[in-house]
Amino acid sequence: MNKIVECVPNFSEGRDLDKVEQIVSAFRGVRGVNLLSYEPDADYNRVVVTVMGEPEAVKEAVINSVKIATELIDLRNHTGEHSRMGASDVVPFIPIKNMTIEECVEIAKEVGERIADELAIPVFLYESAATCPERVNLAKIRKGQFEKMAEKLQEPNWKPDFGESQPHPSAGVTAVGARNPLFAFNIDLDTADIEIANKIAKAIRHSSGGFRYIKAGGVYLKERNHVQVTMNITDYTKTAVYRVFETVKMEAKRYGVNVIGSEIIGLVPMASLIDTAEYYLKVRDFTMDKVIETRLMESLGE
């Protein structure tokens, strides 16, 4: 059974495309590693890279990319719209095939330790890899950004999980974590009333009493002149996509509002949508084994 892990490292360079190419070159032509996408953003001055492949190969390639980023990026001269605390800002590992989140936590720990040892960059573990509840949320770790990290690391609560209590002079601090694949989903309503979107978001999200694996909010889309409930399903295997969709429809009804469409953002796992089709078609005894692509992936990977 071949294992496949995804990694979505974010590097703090989105303007100098030559440097971006040098960083992503760590993922090119490496056996067992597939570079799926990289999107440099000049406003953010940041690049989000998506790679997948065999855990050992991905691990090595990620460490190489962090090495290159450490050599090329100097945060002392860095500006951009996105908050950041490191040249290699955040490195999440995501289980894709024949892997558990626990195995990704192990990978995050190994990679974190090596970044600290080999590059003298302090590392925080976050999300499922976090070593205490205050470190689950990346935003809390990154608060203060690169400029305040020297100070923050002196606080007893903010001793890094790996490395010294002192940022790397030019590359700052890196967060390494493990999380499940996200399903980023927006549902459009036939109203321009943001209050209605906010109320529905509140009804479905975990923080205010909704589903365990939903983060949600309301958004008004000026161009289309209607509102949207925007959400991340952080574990679609436990909070099913169709269940959330039907709940939004049901809540919208009390305001006399209809769901008129939806958007899926970024890459999603096949199983999240096939699970949805199974629900609506009332399929009995279905398994992902019955999907040709599952069989192909197994045999291609052998």
Next chain:
Amino acid sequence: MNKIVECVPNFSEGRDLDKVEQIVSAFRGVRGVNLLSYEPDADYNRVVVTVMGEPEAVKEAVINSVKIATELIDLRNHTGEHSRMGASDVVPFIPIKNMTIEECVEIAKEVGERIADELAIPVFLYESAATCPERVNLAKIRKGQFEKMAEKLQEPNWKPDFGESQPHPSAGVTAVGARNPLFAFNIDLDTADIEIANKIAKAIRHSSGGFRYIKAGGVYLKERNHVQVTMNITDYTKTAVYRVFETVKMEAKRYGVNVIGSEIIGLVPMASLIDTAEYYLKVRDFTMDKVIETRLMESLGE
């Protein structure tokens, strides 16, 4: 862009498992060929093999398997519940990835010609590869079975597409074809009245005025004491799964009957079910590119 073809050859041996193993050995350990399943059936005295892979590699492996079957199977001593006319009875090619049905027709023609030339077995092309309308339907070609083939091949209408007008003495005649992936789908109704299932089947199937790519019938399931509309969707890209499902629900309503479940038989392409999820979730601008498995298949295949 790597191409993937499926082939589902049916061989007339389901009892002597040693012979079955020798036949499927043609698909084992061959670079570019993946043996997905083979199911010998003693009552039928037949084995259905499912393989996928690179067109050239699959083509060669299929021809090898037909050679082995020709050496091992003698239809003069063959009995079984399933109709058959050849040791290698039927060889359909199915486009799976980055291929068109036309390309599968080309493969069917090449394979058919080589079976006739190299093994002296007459070949009929069927389904999308058929050279005239009477040869589209396999049942019509096979009518009379092995025992009547010598006679049938003398009729001017039944001159084979490749090879002589005389069956191979022990291996008979082979049908080689191209078809789209089937979506075999059964919908359960909360009634035991077979007439209702038959009427709904009639309403949805092509032959009596229904959807272009539906073959359907009614079945009574004794053990469960309810009826089922059983169907093949022969091109789900044109007759969508959700559309047929909703139509069955709608027709059932006029009899006061509900759809209580469904079954998907055999392997189905991911896109058939994701298309269904897209419909029910009202997703805008979705493409299969957004599915992780699509990206993985592309990169694994490179």
